Amino acid sequence: LHSEEFLEFNISDFMIPSERVAHVQVGNNLEHALLVLTKSGYTAIPVLDPQYKLQGLISTPIIMDSILGLERIEFEQLEQKRVEEAMNRNIPRLDAESSIQQSIELLVDHPFICIENKEGYFEGILTRRTVLDQLNKHIRR
Amino acid sequence: LHSEEFLEFNISDFMIPSERVAHVQVGNNLEHALLVLTKSGYTAIPVLDPQYKLQGLISTPIIMDSILGLERIEFEQLEQKRVEEAMNRNIPRLDAESSIQQSIELLVDHPFICIENKEGYFEGILTRRTVLDQLNKHIRR
Ligand SMILES: Nc1ncnc2c1ncn2[C@@H]1O[C@@H]2COP(=O)(O)O[C@H]3[C@@H](O)[C@H](n4cnc5c(N)ncnc54)O[C@@H]3COP(=O)(O)O[C@H]2[C@H]1O
Numbered sequence: 001l002h003s004e005e006f007l008e009f010n011i012s013d014f015m016i017p018s019e020r021v022a023h024v025q026v027g028n029n030l031e032h033a034l035l036v037l038t039k040s041g042y043t044a045i046p047v048l049d050p051q052y053k054l055q056g057l058i059s060t061p062i063i064m065d066s067i068l069g070l071e072r073i074e075f076e077q078l079e080q081k082r083v084e085e086a087m088n089r090n091i092p093r094l095d096a097e098s099s100i101q102q103s104i105e106l107l108v109d110h111p112f113i114c115i116e117n118k119e120g121y122f123e124g125i126l127t128r129r130t131v132l133d134q135l136n137k138h139i140r141r
Numbered sequence: 142l143h144s145e146e147f148l149e150f151n152i153s154d155f156m157i158p159s160e161r162v163a164h165v166q167v168g169n170n171l172e173h174a175l176l177v178l179t180k181s182g183y184t185a186i187p188v189l190d191p192q193y194k195l196q197g198l199i200s201t202p203i204i205m206d207s208i209l210g211l212e213r214i215e216f217e218q219l220e221q222k223r224v225e226e227a228m229n230r231n232i233p234r235l236d237a238e239s240s241i242q243q244s245i246e247l248l249v250d251h252p253f254i255c256i257e258n259k260e261g262y263f264e265g266i267l268t269r270r271t272v273l274d275q276l277n278k279h280i281r282r
């Protein structure tokens with residue numbers, strides 16, 4: 001493993017840029033969010049506000065859990081609830097100057113990490129797939 | 142990076158053993174599968190048959206896509222459809238003697254890999270988190 005090469009990873013080169021990241025807005029309802037997730041095929045996506053700043057993360061487990069009643073999943077509630085009520089606000093972020101070590105540490109517990117610039121604008125996401133792909137190429141020499 | 146150590150990974154030591162893996166049966170309906178996914182908090186889990194052999198994988202994207210109508214997601218269809226109709230049957234597997242290189246190569250495209258023994262019985266799963274955790278400890282020396 002040629003450690004210096006592997007560790008010279010540049011986040012900007014490897015992140016999925018914001019224009020290619022499926023996302024929803026804080027004000028959307030959960031029915032809309034579930035449709036976006038279903039059509040994109042992703043299980044979790046970022047939540048942005050109208051200023052394009054990162055506010056949280058919404059996922060199918062979060063949505064389903066929010067409408068889980070005593071006896072059944074109450075799908076009729078999806079229209080009534082908003083993304084900002086259910087979303088996970090506590091999400092890790094990095095900026096484009098962060099190191100691969102910081103990225104890997106966070107990717108242990110998070111399938112993707114949001115990248116934002118110094119002003120807090122959403123720039124893209126770094127995924128586990130990207131890092132594992134680099135690791136795979138690396139150990140194949 | 143002490144490559145020899147890192148690559149001496151033993152799958153049996155690092156996999157989540159079958160008794161701790163949430164799963165469903167081929168004959169369950171999608172409403173049951175969605176409840177298991179929601180209560181466990183996972184987005185995708187293995188599908189087994191009554192002989193405890195691995196048959197496929199079911200996920201919230203697969204379930205939602207299978208009931209996606211022209212105008213809305215048709216939740217009432219969940220009771221009518223079975224796991225075996227919707228599940229992804231084309232899933233990669235490894236046995237406990239496989240190498241970390243084989244594991245990493247598959248984990249590039251799959252969040253977890255099913256481990257089965259020589260007779261085809263389900264033994265457990267190896268997750269991206271486990272491999273990234275090892276990588277993280279490794280680069281911190
Ligand atoms: N349309 C597709 N084409 C090919 N492979 C697909 C795919 N959808 C999912 N996968 C595979 O499944 C993994 C898990 O996807 P999931 O949606 O749960 O979890 C995803 C999703 O929550 C998020 N994500 C990835 N790309 C995204 C995007 N363009 N927009 C929004 N969120 C994204 O990052 C997580 C980790 O992504 P990662 O690539 O490491 O891992 C992905 C990828 O290996």
Ligand SMILES: Nc1ncnc2c1ncn2[C@@H]1O[C@@H]2COP(=O)(O)O[C@H]3[C@@H](O)[C@H](n4cnc5c(N)ncnc54)O[C@@H]3COP(=O)(O)O[C@H]2[C@H]1O
Nearest residue numbers: 108109110161162163182183184185186252253268269270
């Ligand atoms: N209850 C929980 N406690 C702590 N962290 C949690 C968690 N549920 C999810 N996570 C975190 O979210 C990641 C993605 O979970 P997901 O359910 O989409 O994707 C999971 C799920 O599809 C499957 N999986 C993991 N553990 C499982 C289990 N015990 N039974 C069945 N499937 C499991 O393997 C995928 C990758 O798992 P991985 O651990 O790499 O990655 C997990 C883990 O980092």
